[in-house]
Amino acid sequence: MLALRLKSHHYMTALLSSTTILLILYLQNSLLVFTYGSYGFVSERSPCACSACMADRGKSNWFNERYNPNVPILLNSTNSVLNANVSSWWEELQYSPTAGNYTRVVDQLFHLFPDKEHYSDAGPDRCRICAVVGNSGNLLGSRYGPLIDHHDFVLRINKGPTEGYEKDVGSKTTHRIMYPESAVDLDNSTHLVLLPFKILDIQWLISAFSTKNITQTYMEVPSTIKANKDKVMIVHPEFSKYVYDNWAEGHARYPSTGFLTLIFALHICDEVNVFGFGATSDGIWHHYFEKTLTSYEIGIHGGKFENETINQLQQENKILIHRGWA
Incomplete structure (x- = not known):
């Protein structure tokens, strides 16, 4: 016993x-x-080590209905085949009846550029805080430069310059999202993130780093570009359609570069701060580097709806908008 x-x-x-x-x-x-x-x-x-995590899906039903953590963000050789719905939608964006064959063009990509998974390091030990910097005139006089530069990632859009505007927009750039018609030279540490709206955009990227023979799309484009080819990324067409369907809810023809960049940041960052979006304090829409007035209500993008969605993201505590004049 x-x-x-x-x-x-x-x-x-x-x-x-x-x-x-x-x-x-x-x-x-x-x-x-x-x-x-x-x-x-x-x-x-916890999905990340930040005080608030983008991937925390228990905070907002509105966000959860739209956010798909499994959508492919960037092209690589293992995910490049487009499903029928994406292929059909993307083909409708082609303005040229002589656009090249998508499969043959993509096959050339990864002989030149990195072919790997990016940003698969999300987890409870990571806290990646990002600044998405738009081109609004509300940045002028904001003195946001040091705050912007303090972020882990700083994503800039199209041609928005930093030189001469450092006090307001900062000097750090980790990612520059662009397409051929908005291309600018980059330093060796910046990721060139191509946002392709057409097959010719991908052909231009290949050409810019090889034959340099493409100089015209629907307008004149640079035949080459100064950038680090080992830091080149290409946004997946399925991601663009996802933004169009889930976030722009089918408004207009396709989302704007700024809106796509912001949703891109929601997927690669744990916290997102937004600068340079919206109007100035007197309601005027223009770029901080030029005086030409713009309008978010006209054109091929659903600017009004995009603006409402961005404001809703702030109300849902998923982003923090810095308005400059506020």
């Missing part, structure tokens, strides 16, 4: 020791977030 009790005692001791070790290991490797439920505190793994 005594032997049985001792055996039982040793078994319970071993069981408790094993449980304690497993618990310690779990706590060491998990960042816990505590929420109050019907039966007390319930722990769950």
